[in-house]
Amino acid sequence: MMIEAAAKMAQWLRLEDGFTLIAHTSPDGDTIGSSLAMFYILTCMGKRVQVVCEHIVPYLYSFLPYAEAFNTPDTAEKSYKNAIAIDCADKNRMGKAVGIYNASMLTGSIDHHKTNTAYGDYVLHDENASATGELVFHLWQHLGVAVEKSKTALDIACSLFTAISTDTGNFSYCNATPGSFRAAAALVEYGIDIAEINRLVYRTLPIGKTRLIGYVLSSMRLYNDARIGAAILLWEDFLRFGAIPEDVEGIIDYIRDVDSIEIAMILRQTQKGDFKVSMRSKRYADVSAIAGRFGGGGHLRAAGCTMQGQPEAILEQLLQVSTDALGQ
Structure with a gap:
């Protein structure tokens, strides 16, 4: 079922242009990392794309590549006709950005919460996935965009590893599965600096x-x-x-x-x-x-x-x- 859903979403991403990626309010590592990875994947596909969130990226995650790409609903481009909710179990999680989502011609959602309401024209949902970042990783591989080792792939991998790591409590929670570790291992292969990510996320306190x-x-x-x-x-x-x-x-x-x-x-x-x-x-x-x-x-x-x-x-x-x- 997930493979079929990923294929449908991939076809949509290839055919359309002008995407708004919406992260949930009070953004955490999963919604931020997943959104930034999708931002860069779509950019590599030659698409016009933006990331929107009611709240700014917390300082904790400001080290992630292209964290500055986040927009608020007030400053977002309103002409894009496609919108994808990232890590939002329901529309309420989008906060003030929900207006952009509802006004879009075509909508999608990528999420792993078991309480997800299956909204949107294109839905990529798996409650057994440890993080939305895990789903984005598989979608990235399915699309085959910038999957060879490069600076681009390294930036995407950094964001996705952070997404999966933070939603699994640094791979210590019960939601960490063999699939989580397989995805993480594949991301490490791109050359990400695990020690530095760990220091910045888990060992640095204001x-x-x-x-x-x-x-x-x-x-x-x-x-x-x-x-x-x-x-x-x-x-x-x-x-x-x-x-x-x-x-x-x-x-x-x-x-x-x-x-x-x-x-x-x-x-x-x-x-x-x-x-x-x-x-x-x-x-x-x-x-x-x-x-x-x-x-x-x-x-x-x-x-x-x-x-x-x-x-x-x-x-x-x-x-x-x-x-x-x-x-x-």
């Missing part, structure tokens, strides 16, 4: 994020015999520690890694006042089902949603559903 980690660890709350761990970050906390929203990425892992915890969650207040909820589980709890109860989604072990209200009331709602997920 001082604001370092302080934020300390605060989360010291203020973390435990529930249900320490099987649920939660932290609340108010907007004022970011101001107090000199941190920015993107600094939250990865901090939830410190909560999940506590030996007794099965479900970890962080409630992050935005400047607008609503709360972005991130959830992770360790062995058996389905956090995508928890997020789904509040209009969100994601994966079995990693999911999220957006909620409004007072943080303590939001936390109480989440705890009620999370307790059920623990089997109590």
Whole structure:
């Protein structure tokens, strides 16, 4: 089925021109790396193409080739008639860029979330893929564009390796499959610098994020015999520690890694006042089902949603559903 879907999408990419690639809001390594790889693949095919995202590329991923190619919906070219959502389980994940998607004549989506709603005229979806970057890798090989070793292929490989690595927790999460490692091995063959990517993504911390980690660890709350761990970050906390929203990425892992915890969650207040909820589980709890109860989604072990209200009331709602997920 995926081979057939890849073939159909490849035919569309070859025949059409003028593509808008849309990354999801609060972009992570997978949506960024996958979008940049697709950007360069289509550029090599001689296509007019742009990448659009409601939010700018976090500094953490600014090292990726052509990261500066990202546009906001306001500055994007509106005349392109094709749009592809990258790593967006549903249209809501596109944020303000959804208007561009809905206005396009032909649409597609490349995604690996199990909650994907199969939207678009051309759909490349596999929930068994570790990352959208893995799907883009196979599409790239199918297209046969710039697949020989070169500086161009090296740039594409760097973006895709980062996409797969970040969505598998540096190949440590349960979603890392033999297919993930085969794709990664093929990408390494292009000569990417794994040590440098690892240093930039996993071993480099801004001082604001370092302080934020300390605060989360010291203020973390435990529930249900320490099987649920939660932290609340108010907007004022970011101001107090000199941190920015993107600094939250990865901090939830410190909560999940506590030996007794099965479900970890962080409630992050935005400047607008609503709360972005991130959830992770360790062995058996389905956090995508928890997020789904509040209009969100994601994966079995990693999911999220957006909620409004007072943080303590939001936390109480989440705890009620999370307790059920623990089997109590």
